[in-house]
Amino acid sequence: MAGLEDLYREIILDHYRTPRNRGELEPPAVHAEGHNPLCGDEIQIYVSVLNGVVDNVTFSGSGCSISQSSASMMTAAVKGKKVEEVRAIVRKFKHMMTIDDDDTPVDESVKLGDLEALQGVVKFPVRIKCATLGWNTLLDALNAAS
Amino acid sequence: MSLDVAAIRKDFPVLSRLINDLPLVYLDSANTSQKPQCVIDALTDFMSNSYAPINRSAYHLAAEATERFEHTRQSLARFINAPKAHEIVFTKNATEALNLVILSWGRANLKSGDVVVLTHMEHHANIVPWHMLVAEIGITLRWIPLTSDYQLDLSSLDELLRDARVLSFTSMSNVLGTITPVQQLCEAAHRAGAIAIVDACQSVPHQPTDVQAWGADFVAFSSHKMCGPSGVGILWGREALLEAMPPFLGGGNMIAEVRLDGFTTADLPAKFEAGTPAIAEVIALGEAVRYLESLGMANVRRHEIELSSYVLSMLTDRFGDDITIHGPTNPELRGATFSFAFRGIHPHDISQVLDQRNVCVRAGHHCAKPLMKLLGANATARASFYLYNTTDEADAWADALDSASDIF
Numbered sequence: 232m233a234g235l236e237d238l239y240r241e242i243i244l245d246h247y248r249t250p251r252n253r254g255e256l257e258p259p260a261v262h263a264e265g266h267n268p269l270c271g272d273e274i275q276i277y278v279s280v281l282n283g284v285v286d287n288v289t290f291s292g293s294g295c296s297i298s299q300s301s302a303s304m305m306t307a308a309v310k311g312k313k314v315e316e317v318r319a320i321v322r323k324f325k326h327m328m329t330i331d332d333d334d335t336p337v338d339e340s341v342k343l344g345d346l347e348a349l350q351g352v353v354k355f356p357v358r359i360k361c362a363t364l365g366w367n368t369l370l371d372a373l374n375a376a377s
Numbered sequence: 378m379s380l381d382v383a384a385i386r387k388d389f390p391v392l393s394r395l396i397n398d399l400p401l402v403y404l405d406s407a408n409t410s411q412k413p414q415c416v417i418d419a420l421t422d423f424m425s426n427s428y429a430p431i432n433r434s435a436y437h438l439a440a441e442a443t444e445r446f447e448h449t450r451q452s453l454a455r456f457i458n459a460p461k462a463h464e465i466v467f468t469k470n471a472t473e474a475l476n477l478v479i480l481s482w483g484r485a486n487l488k489s490g491d492v493v494v495l496t497h498m499e500h501h502a503n504i505v506p507w508h509m510l511v512a513e514i515g516i517t518l519r520w521i522p523l524t525s526d527y528q529l530d531l532s533s534l535d536e537l538l539r540d541a542r543v544l545s546f547t548s549m550s551n552v553l554g555t556i557t558p559v560q561q562l563c564e565a566a567h568r569a570g571a572i573a574i575v576d577a578c579q580s581v582p583h584q585p586t587d588v589q590a591w592g593a594d595f596v597a598f599s600s601h602k603m604c605g606p607s608g609v610g611i612l613w614g615r616e617a618l619l620e621a622m623p624p625f626l627g628g629g630n631m632i633a634e635v636r637l638d639g640f641t642t643a644d645l646p647a648k649f650e651a652g653t654p655a656i657a658e659v660i661a662l663g664e665a666v667r668y669l670e671s672l673g674m675a676n677v678r679r680h681e682i683e684l685s686s687y688v689l690s691m692l693t694d695r696f697g698d699d700i701t702i703h704g705p706t707n708p709e710l711r712g713a714t715f716s717f718a719f720r721g722i723h724p725h726d727i728s729q730v731l732d733q734r735n736v737c738v739r740a741g742h743h744c745a746k747p748l749m750k751l752l753g754a755n756a757t758a759r760a761s762f763y764l765y766n767t768t769d770e771a772d773a774w775a776d777a778l779d780s781a782s783d784i785f
Binding site for chain 2: 273
């Protein structure tokens with residue numbers, strides 16, 4: 232049985248206690264909303280795309296430590312990157328979470344860095360939806376922005 | 378007489394299971410209850426030695442199966458004091474039982490603008506089918522609000538019921554544990570000319586039920602919360618109302634005659650039991666009823682009042698303001714179901730940490746999102762107790778909660 236230390240890694244708890252990029256963005260930034268119907272968690276992702284680059288990204292809403300820290304780490308990881316780079320990171324992250332609902336190949340050269348701390352979530356299958364909530368919502372926001 | 382819980386626990390094999398060398402602390406019975414050996418035996422014995430179709434074949438095995446199936450119907454009628462056994466209808470779960478009465482009675486009797494009164498503490502199963510009739514027929518919904526101590530606010534009940542056709546409500550909240558004044562509500566509904574539908578899922582497994590004393594018109598509940606198998610729901614309805622309703626599902630068993638140009642329905646209860654039911658599960662439910670009757674439902678209720686009393690004072694002693702119980706503080710007015718918030722830790726994280734100690738609680742919105750909104754929470758954690766739970770298990774729950782603070 233997986234131990235809690237696999238799930239609640241220090242960097243995850245740090246992002247939970249001190250979330251990065253928390254807040255809302257005004258238009259012309261776009262936003263998307265995600266729900267986890269099983270637990271009632273809600274998240275909003277705000278994205279400002281300028282010249283094909285994710286110029287700014289923030290999140291708001293409420294949820295468990297995993298959904299909130301995953302969203303916080305996500306914003307830190309994708310801010311300032313080109314949209315196609317961001318999509319590749321999302322693809323790689325969801326692959327790490329065992330979610331392969333996308334036909335595009337995973338770019339193995341993409342480095343996840345701190346995000347790898349979330350790998351332990353896979354040992355707690357019920358929590359995978361928590362970890363991917365912000366990421367799926369980011370994809371919706373990116374689609375709305377383009 | 379109080380329950381011999383130590384002996385009862387021996388009746389439930391899963392309760393002696395160890396996971397990672399730790400005992401199971403099952404506090405999720407409001408979700409679904411565990412099963413005693415006698416119910417498991419009834420299920421496997423029927424499957425092994427007696428399995429056959431019901432209602433349609435003349436051979437001995439089939440006649441025997443039909444008789445045992447109908448025996449459960451008789452047992453349930455006695456268990457809830459229904460006047461007639463054929464007023465008991467088997468469905469696949471309580472959700473289907475509620476859909477049956479709401480959609481079948483509703484479509485036949487309601488028209489645009491008709492008023493249906495619900496409460497703010499309903500399960501989605503007693504909300505969504507009504508919303509479907511709002512879309513389909515154009516009925517209007519009114520809601521009985523809550524007081525600050527988690528009771529129904531009945532101060533404007535007669536006003537809410539004015540010109541209403543239906544009052545549909547829970548007998549015990551699956552989130553708050555609140556026990557509602559069913560008899561008073563049924564009387565008020567009838568005074569206003571409305572029928573009364575009771576979602577009794579949370580109360581039937583935990584206390585004596587008398588549908589005639591309630592004065593209800595329809596009562597729905599489920600097998601799996603009362604020590605029986607899943608796959609069976611029960612709808613009780615007054616004979617005259619059931620007789621006047623159109624069928625819900627069409628197919629085998631529910632017809633008297635089928636021609637190329639139409640059909641006529643069978644008598645009660647077959648009229649509402651289309652297709653092959655959960656034969657073995659219904660028969661095993663009969664054993665669950667016998668088991669509960671042997672313990673005595675008044676004794677079950679007393680045990681749970683004692684547990685509630687212990688839990689409420691123990692939590693306050695240990696955690697003070699660090700814990701919030703969303704529900705009544707008087708054990709006489711509630712079941713032993715406790716939704717709680719603890720030290721700002723998200724319910725999912727609480728249930729995860731508790732799971733490390735095999736303490737099983739539910740985290741989520743409990744299929745009652747309008748109530749959650751009222752509580753100002755997206756989710757709560759919920760510990761719910763039953764006849765096999767002990768004060769030691771309440772302590773194990775509290776110990777595990779303490780350990781959650783160390784992480785967050």
